[in-house]
Amino acid sequence: MSTPLSTDALTTTNGPRAGLREWGALVVLMLPVLLVSVDNTVLNFALPAISEALRPTGVQLLWMIDVYPLVLAGLLVPMGSLGDRFGRRRLLLIGATGFGIVSALAAFAPDVSALIAARALLGVFGAMLMPSTLSLLRSVFVDREQRRLAIAVWASGFAGGSALGPIVGGILLEHFWWGSVFLLAVPVLVPLVILVPLLVPESRDPAPGPIDPISIVLSLTTMLPIVYAIKSVASHGFAVDSVVGVVIGLASGFAFVRRQLRASTPMLDMSLFRRGSFSGAVGVNLLSVTAFVGGLFFVSQHLQLVLGMSPLDAGLVLVPGLVVMIASGLLVVPIAKRVRPSIVIPVGLSISAVAYALVAVSGGQLTAVALALIFMGLGLGIGAAETVSNELIIATAPAEKAGAASAVSETAYELGAVLGTAVLGTILTASYRANVALPASLTDAQSAAAGETLGGAVSVAEQVPAEVGEALLASARDAFDSGVGVAAWIGSALIVAAMVVARTTLRKAR
Incomplete structure (x- = not known):
């Protein structure tokens, strides 16, 4: 049987108040949050140079973008x-040390394969960082x-890192x-x-249970094949490999859940999901982050x-x-004390849906001013939603299972990051390939590079005569923007779905 939820998990204010040392600990625990969010944003802005x-x-x-959050989500x-078993602080220190070493290796990667491998290893150590902090x-x-309030500050670390990453990264890249x-x-x-x-x-x-290697393998074989299938379908339609990926992922997921329900000390307490405030908050995280990261991918x-x-x-x-x-x-904290999450979250997300x-209505013809306004709308809604949903996840779980519950919250975030890039990113890639017109004078190698990505077209345009390069760039940019409208409508639909989930599942949450 699964461990029952403790009755004090949902109490409002019944413990000793934090002092100076505790708030200092919060500042330190925000460092890995900033690190992970900066890493994600910086890579998006480094894509043209890479x-x-x-x-x-x-x-x-x-894959260079996806492999990091994919491995992270799986682990x-x-x-x-x-x-929970060996010490959250100990795991945090191990993850921090490993993340720093592998980051240095990634900086000097000699080719794309080495960079993808380094990003995968960063996912392993990043998985040690995030659940430990929350x-x-x-x-x-x-x-x-x-x-x-502490979780609001912690959640703002993601946005703070996203804001800091482009600025610091931009200076470095120049x-x-x-x-x-x-x-x-x-x-x-x-x-x-x-x-x-x-x-x-x-x-x-x-009172930790034994390590369950089978459950660890099942969690990985659930995540990896399904995301691979999504990427495969979005890139070149249904094929045998995508169908096999879905089947393997669903079968592994079913086996994982069944094993957790039967275990005396499960790796993940499935009874948490019986509470609407927990499962609903996880769903809001997943859907809203999918839309946000997908938007950041094509906007950057x-x-x-x-x-x-x-x-x-940029x-x-x-x-x-x-x-x-x-x-x-931060501002949603006093509001959340008085207004139900089932109202606060949908109202905030409605602004993001409109953005x-x-x-989508603009047809992808975006300007810098419009982008700034759009991301103000996205940030306003998602910033409030993330604070409230993360606090609900932690408050619902018993204290002794805080690590596993935090991991579920972070899994939703990272899986959303994977899906955002996989779904919206591959839609843009497919649209680009279908609509780009390549000049006949290009060599086979140049045609292959320019026909794959917009970054490749920009690189090839610098190698050919000016008039050929201008024609290539005009076609490539139009081809890229042709998929923005479709991707934006999907993003809006995801936000609306998150609003519906919040409204229906969080009605009893306070």
């Missing part, structure tokens, strides 16, 4: 469970009112090679490794490769919206 330097194919480009639940907040901040963006991890991880033992107390499950490329902005200028365009995302996550609809 495309020109390493010449990846369209599939390689997507979050096992790592969260390991943190679950440690559960043990540090016992008072729920303070914990809600003065150094693309690999310099990966070295950003070093100055973040050094103070983390020093301060965590001083400020953050160790916490773990007092549009700003640089279509509008011709530098990485720094990053500055997005900053106002990301600042609004941080502010909304995506405006992109």
Whole structure:
């Protein structure tokens, strides 16, 4: 039988209030959050430089982005469970050290294959970081009112990292090679490794069960094949490999759930999902992040490769919206004390849905001003939704299972990041391939590069005569934007779905 939910998980304010040391611990625990979010955003803005330097194919480009959150999502639940058993602070320190070393290796990757492998290994160590930070907040901040504020600050770290990444990354990309963006991890991880033992107390499950290698394998074989199938279908339609991927993923998922229900000490307590406040909050995270990351994928490329902005200028365009995302996550805290989540979340997300609809109606002809307004809308809604939903997930779970519950929240986030790039990104790739017109004078190698990605077309345009390059760029940019409208409508539909989930499943949550 699964472990029953503790009755104190949903209490409002019944624990000792945090002091200076606890708030200092919060600052330290935000460092890995900033690191992971900066890593995601910086890579999006480094894509044009990487495309020109390493010449990846369209599939390689997507895998370079996807492999990190994919491995991360597959390992979050096992790592969260390991943190509950062996110590969340210990796992955080191991993950931080490994992440820093592999980031340095990624910076000097000699080819695309090595970079993809480094990104996969970053996912392994990143999976040790994220559940540990959120679950440690559960043990540090016992008072729920303070914990809600702490989680709002923690969640704002994602937006803060997203805002900081383009600016710092833009400066680096204008003065150094693309690999310099990966070295950003070093100055973040050094103070983390020093301060965590001083400020953050160790916490773990007092009665942990044994490690379950079979469940770990099943969690991976659930995630990997399904996301591969989605990418495959979006790229070139249904095929045998995509069908096999779905079958393997669903079968593994069924076996994983069945094993957890039968285990005396499951790796993931499935009874958590019987509560609407838990499962609904997880669903809101998944859908809203899928839309947000998918939008960031095509907007970052549009700003640089279509509008011709530098990485720094493109990053500055997005900053106002990301600042609004941080502010909304903090300002929703006093509102959430008085208004039900089933009202707060849908109202906030409605702004994001309208923002995506405006992109779709524009037909993909976006301007820098419109992009700034759009991301203000996206940030306002998603910032508030993430704060409320993450706090609900932590408050619903028993304290001893905080690591596993936090891992579920982070899994939804990272799976959303994978799906956002896989679904919206591959729609754009397919539309680009179908609509780009390649000049007849290009060589076979140039045609292959320009026909795969917009970044490849920009690189080829610099190698050919001016008039041929101009014609190629005009066609490539039109082809890229032809898929933006469709992708934006899908993003809007995802946000609306998140609103419906919040309204129907969180009615009893306070």
